Amino acid sequence: MRPNDLYTALWASAGWVAIAVVAHYAVFHLVQVERRARTLVCLWGVALMGYLWTGLVFELDRWRIVYGAVVLFGAFILYMPFYYTVSASQSVRMLIELAEEPDGLTISELKQRNPIDEVLQGRLETLLASGYVSRHETQFAPTAKARLVVRVFRLVRALWRLGPGG
Secondary structure, eight states: OOTTHHHHHHHHHHHHHHHHHHHHHHHHHHSOOSOHHHHHHHHHHHHHHHHHHHHHHTTOOHHHHHHHHHHHHHHHHHHHHHHHHHHHOHHHHHHHHHHHOTTOOOHHHHHHHSOHHHHHHHHHHHHHHHTSEEEETTEEEEOHHHHHHHHHHHHHHHHTTOOTTO
8 A cells, every 4th residue: 555545546536526527517518418317327427437447547455446436426415416406496596587687576577487387397297207106187196106205305304303395
């Protein structure tokens, strides 16, 4: 074991994190991406493979490779919620729209700019396609898969003492 192996592993990991972020930017700007989550996971998976390859090229010991992989995984865990907050948060979108209007906006103007019915329909379609809800004529109901997820989130919400809506 060489004393600088840890630094090499950490710098290599940080480099592959940067590559994943740049690749995200490039792919999402150059190609129409249909499955964003799958694409992001694949990009980060490629970054992990690249990091592991780098670790082998630099002949890092197993533990140093693991340390760098943990850093890369941690960056992925932090990056994904950040990305989805920026890309999908209705609250963030409304704040941006309000900030762009010096005199503010009325509720009716916000409703015109934020197609709430279309967003709801799109979210229901996503839940249907993912197998989290089933449709019975005009009503939607959670599937067994969704009920398991709901239990986990109810527990987390109870632990964090979150009320309705957040």
